[in-house]
Amino acid sequence: MKIAPLLAAVPAYAAAVLLDPLLGLSDGQPPVIQLALGAAFAIVLLFGLRHLPAIMLTDLALALQAGETPLSALGSAVVIGLLTGAGTQVLRHFPVQPFPRMRADHYMWFLAVALLLSVMHGARLAWHPGAPMYVSDWTLHAAASFAGTVLTVQLVAGWLDRQDWQRLAADLPKVLPWFALTLLTTAAIFLRVLDGPEPFMFLLPAVLVLSAIRLKVRWMSLLLVLMHGLAFWGTSQGTGPFGNDTPLRSLLLLQTFIITLSIASYALSITLNERASASRRARTREAQLLDLFDGSIQGILIHRRFQPLFANRRAAELLGFQSVADLMAQGSLADMIVADDLPVVDSDSNRRQLSSGRILPMQAGVTRADGERRTLDAYIRQVMWRGEPAIQATFIDVTDDLRARREQRSRLERQDKQLAAIMRLSTDPALSAGDDDALATLTEVAAASLSVNRASVWRLDDDTRQLVCLDLFDIDQLAIARGHTQGQVLDAAAFPDYFSALRSGRTITAGDARAHPATAQLADNYLDREGLAAMLDAPAFLDGRLAGVVCLEQRGRTREWAHDEARFAAELASQLGRFLVARERRLAQQEQARLSAILDATPDYVSTVDTDLNVSYLNLAARRMLGLPLDELPEQLQARDFYPADSYRHYIDVQLPTVLRDGIWIGETMLRAGNGALVPMSAVRLAHLDGSGKVQYISSVLRDIGDIKRNEAALREANETLEQRVTERTAELAQANEQLKDLDRLKSMFIASMSHELRTPLNSIIGFTGVVLAGMAGELTARQQDQLQRVYGSAKHLLALITDVIDISKIEAGFIDVFEERIEVAALVDEAVQTVQPAAREKKLEIRVSVPPGIMVQTDRRRLLQCLLNFMSNAVKYTVEGTITVEACVRGNWLDISVEDTGIGVDEAGLSRLFQPFERIDSHLRVKTPGTGLGLYLTRKIATELLSGSVEVSSTPGLGSRFTLHVPREGSGRASDGVKP
Numbered sequence: 001m002k003i004a005p006l007l008a009a010v011p012a013y014a015a016a017v018l019l020d021p022l023l024g025l026s027d028g029q030p031p032v033i034q035l036a037l038g039a040a041f042a043i044v045l046l047f048g049l050r051h052l053p054a055i056m057l058t059d060l061a062l063a064l065q066a067g068e069t070p071l072s073a074l075g076s077a078v079v080i081g082l083l084t085g086a087g088t089q090v091l092r093h094f095p096v097q098p099f100p101r102m103r104a105d106h107y108m109w110f111l112a113v114a115l116l117l118s119v120m121h122g123a124r125l126a127w128h129p130g131a132p133m134y135v136s137d138w139t140l141h142a143a144a145s146f147a148g149t150v151l152t153v154q155l156v157a158g159w160l161d162r163q164d165w166q167r168l169a170a171d172l173p174k175v176l177p178w179f180a181l182t183l184l185t186t187a188a189i190f191l192r193v194l195d196g197p198e199p200f201m202f203l204l205p206a207v208l209v210l211s212a213i214r215l216k217v218r219w220m221s222l223l224l225v226l227m228h229g230l231a232f233w234g235t236s237q238g239t240g241p242f243g244n245d246t247p248l249r250s251l252l253l254l255q256t257f258i259i260t261l262s263i264a265s266y267a268l269s270i271t272l273n274e275r276a277s278a279s280r281r282a283r284t285r286e287a288q289l290l291d292l293f294d295g296s297i298q299g300i301l302i303h304r305r306f307q308p309l310f311a312n313r314r315a316a317e318l319l320g321f322q323s324v325a326d327l328m329a330q331g332s333l334a335d336m337i338v339a340d341d342l343p344v345v346d347s348d349s350n351r352r353q354l355s356s357g358r359i360l361p362m363q364a365g366v367t368r369a370d371g372e373r374r375t376l377d378a379y380i381r382q383v384m385w386r387g388e389p390a391i392q393a394t395f396i397d398v399t400d401d402l403r404a405r406r407e408q409r410s411r412l413e414r415q416d417k418q419l420a421a422i423m424r425l426s427t428d429p430a431l432s433a434g435d436d437d438a439l440a441t442l443t444e445v446a447a448a449s450l451s452v453n454r455a456s457v458w459r460l461d462d463d464t465r466q467l468v469c470l471d472l473f474d475i476d477q478l479a480i481a482r483g484h485t486q487g488q489v490l491d492a493a494a495f496p497d498y499f500s501a502l503r504s505g506r507t508i509t510a511g512d513a514r515a516h517p518a519t520a521q522l523a524d525n526y527l528d529r530e531g532l533a534a535m536l537d538a539p540a541f542l543d544g545r546l547a548g549v550v551c552l553e554q555r556g557r558t559r560e561w562a563h564d565e566a567r568f569a570a571e572l573a574s575q576l577g578r579f580l581v582a583r584e585r586r587l588a589q590q591e592q593a594r595l596s597a598i599l600d601a602t603p604d605y606v607s608t609v610d611t612d613l614n615v616s617y618l619n620l621a622a623r624r625m626l627g628l629p630l631d632e633l634p635e636q637l638q639a640r641d642f643y644p645a646d647s648y649r650h651y652i653d654v655q656l657p658t659v660l661r662d663g664i665w666i667g668e669t670m671l672r673a674g675n676g677a678l679v680p681m682s683a684v685r686l687a688h689l690d691g692s693g694k695v696q697y698i699s700s701v702l703r704d705i706g707d708i709k710r711n712e713a714a715l716r717e718a719n720e721t722l723e724q725r726v727t728e729r730t731a732e733l734a735q736a737n738e739q740l741k742d743l744d745r746l747k748s749m750f751i752a753s754m755s756h757e758l759r760t761p762l763n764s765i766i767g768f769t770g771v772v773l774a775g776m777a778g779e780l781t782a783r784q785q786d787q788l789q790r791v792y793g794s795a796k797h798l799l800a801l802i803t804d805v806i807d808i809s810k811i812e813a814g815f816i817d818v819f820e821e822r823i824e825v826a827a828l829v830d831e832a833v834q835t836v837q838p839a840a841r842e843k844k845l846e847i848r849v850s851v852p853p854g855i856m857v858q859t860d861r862r863r864l865l866q867c868l869l870n871f872m873s874n875a876v877k878y879t880v881e882g883t884i885t886v887e888a889c890v891r892g893n894w895l896d897i898s899v900e901d902t903g904i905g906v907d908e909a910g911l912s913r914l915f916q917p918f919e920r921i922d923s924h925l926r927v928k929t930p931g932t933g934l935g936l937y938l939t940r941k942i943a944t945e946l947l948s949g950s951v952e953v954s955s956t957p958g959l960g961s962r963f964t965l966h967v968p969r970e971g972s973g974r975a976s977d978g979v980k981p
Helices: 003-023 035-047 049-065 070-093 104-126 135-158 165-190 199-214 217-236 247-294 313-318 324-328 348-355 399-426 438-450 496-503 520-530 563-601 620-626 645-662 706-721 723-773 782-813 825-842 861-877 908-912 935-946
Strands: 299-304 307-311 360-367 373-385 388-397 454-460 466-474 489-491 508-510 532-542 545-555 605-610 615-618 664-672 678-689 695-704 820-824 846-850 856-860 883-891 894-901 950-956 960-968
Touching (some): 003 035, 003 135, 035 049, 035 070, 049 070, 070 104, 135 217, 135 247, 165 199, 165 217, 199 247, 217 247, 299 313, 307 324, 313 324, 348 360, 348 373, 373 399, 399 438, 438 454, 438 466, 438 545, 466 545, 496 508, 496 520, 496 545, 520 532, 532 563, 545 563, 563 723, 605 620, 615 620, 645 678, 645 695, 678 706, 723 782, 820 825, 820 861, 825 846, 825 861, 825 883, 825 894, 861 883, 861 894, 861 935, 861 960, 908 950, 935 950, 935 960
Parallel strands (some): 846 883
Antiparallel strands (some): 299 388, 360 373, 454 466, 454 545, 466 489, 508 532, 532 545, 664 678, 820 856, 894 960
16 A cells, blocks of 8 residues: 555645535534535545545544544544445445546546535434434535535546646646636636626636636646635625525525536536547547558559549559659550450459459559550459449569579579588588598589589688698599699789688679689689689688689679678588598598607606596506507506505605695506516606686606615615725716716707607697687587586697796706797787787787897897796786786897786785796686796796806786896807708
């Protein structure tokens, strides 16, 4: 229940009850108007029965305050409640449209109910316990209640709706003159002394009628209240037509005046306003209907024997006339109908069917007024036009639809052929396997599906400079090798526009190959030689780069390629991409087999385990050492199967936590061989992370150090028992030490060699995973997409790790050369900025560069750029917002290059571990930011051991870090005599 209306109802009713005694003409007489019943009835009728208890309680309280007995006060409250509740229920159920809306057809119901309630309420007011009840009192109270009820309900109903104050303000200029005229007329009659009726008194009803015509209902209800207020005031002061009569007669005349004029004026106002609204609605509907009829997308024509009687604008447009007037000026439209169709349209059979009331569909050709031939679909029927039969034709132009249907039929037939071709190619096992012979099937199917003279597939070579033809099928050369040739070459330098169009990724639809901007350069050296007029070329992409193209070529005449033909060419390019992926996969499998052979050839033990320590790979040396089958790895192998209890406990308690924490563990362990013997092994264990930084698997490289251990034992025994032979054994120990160094160097060489061999299949894995993720091999489910993204990220991470391991291993093994040259520092810094710019832009970071022009340095350009890129990529990774500043300056014979960021910074404990291998500083970005922990370690190695420089770092947690690289300007003195590769 809403509280505000309820709270407003109580004071409103109380005010009406308190105001009633003040509305009498003299003491001892009933008031002229009694507002209590009207206020209660208006509140309950217009706001709901939920207000009835509040009205009754208010009436009870006021009666008790006035000195009535509790029983009498309760009776009065009950009477008010019963009367208003019963009247409300009657008016809410019997009229066609229930209250609170006041309408002319409701007004009689309202007056009848109001009169009945007033009579009953008047009886309650005229009756007093222990006193006789006079009919005159009853009549006066009933009339007062009826007048008050009529005025109150009319006023509240008129102003009940939510008001639009702008519209009310706009009404005032129209309302005020009529208010002034009516009130002045009323004042002229009731505010001066009259000896009796005067003729001009009859002007008031006329003025009220005019006001009812001109004013809206709400303003009329307010005007009646104001007018009757003036009449009451004048009569109470002894002026006006009723002021000189006896009090009782004045009271009766004034009540009659109020009731009569209120009902008559208000009823007239309601009726006139509703008729005006209905008239406006009718005119609006008529205008809307005409607009709808004239704005129809169908032509509507009414004619009698082809003489036009009526037409809308669309009919004139469809028949080629400039306006409806031009159409209506035609004497007959029969000559516009095609001669073959006129006898059918104007046949006797049609006339008989139309006269029987049937609606006939028909299609006919017409020659428009502008001479164009069109086809119309029409529905015709017989109608009455000005009392005589006529024909109404409703028609539309279907010329374009018919043409479109024919084209659609042709397109569907063409698409069926294309779909069959794609289905055949999709299920071709040779194409799926990457077999080169399968390309002949692809070109033959493509040429047959699009009815072209030539179809060919081309592959972009590795240096992206040439397109090499893998297969070309020419239907005009079937006598030579069944129409198939290979090996033709298109050079990118000779046809730059063509290659640029292919790299854009859009299908080239050259209906006129000599005029198309992408193929015009091919005219002299290709099109003219082969007699080609039209080309449809679709590029194939792998991992976001151009990999090949499917060419469909037409001889002799130009050809407009349809959209479905271009889409078919793009699908053929997808098939070519699938073939190239399968071909690369086949080559990768061969390379993987070669890599496996290399790993199997090494004498070291190589294995991988997952995080649950399940063994997933063992090379041949490991399987031979463990006594396992050499051809196949047994299932459900675990690391615990290969170690004695103490070694496995150390593996679990020390080695595994270190690997999971630091990414690497280097040490010694004991392995149980297949014959049960315990073999001491040196071990290197590496943790391999996926894209989210979670450990995916752990690889181990173990080497048998039994001989070394025995040598150490023998040396220890000699030192303990034969001290006098120390001098003799020193040489032997030195030799053994050199052997140990050689073994360590060989280990580094092996890691470098193995890492290099691992890069080739990893690149293939990355490439093929990218192709599959790009959707070239078919749509992926969300789960497949997620899993392949993990494979792709892990492979990229592993490739970066292997690259870093290669560099570190080469530096430690002494196999890396320095190739110095004179370079400009500004160009080097610009190249580094361009490399990291996409990642910085993605994080909305600003890169500022402050490098004076003209600074030259003699150094290894590649290694200096590698160091700078490591600093800048770290700055982008660990900066959430802000700027990255790159500065370079000359300090004597030294060049200083600094990279400063506004990132998370590093504390003192982190700075001490910053340049350690596989070390990553703990921060909230560690999980989100991929990395191996080798970048800064490798940077310092390059700076100090290759460039004869140094690295400096300063950092404040939460504010950022500054990394500075110091290198000599005139070379490191380590340059190789060879030429830089």
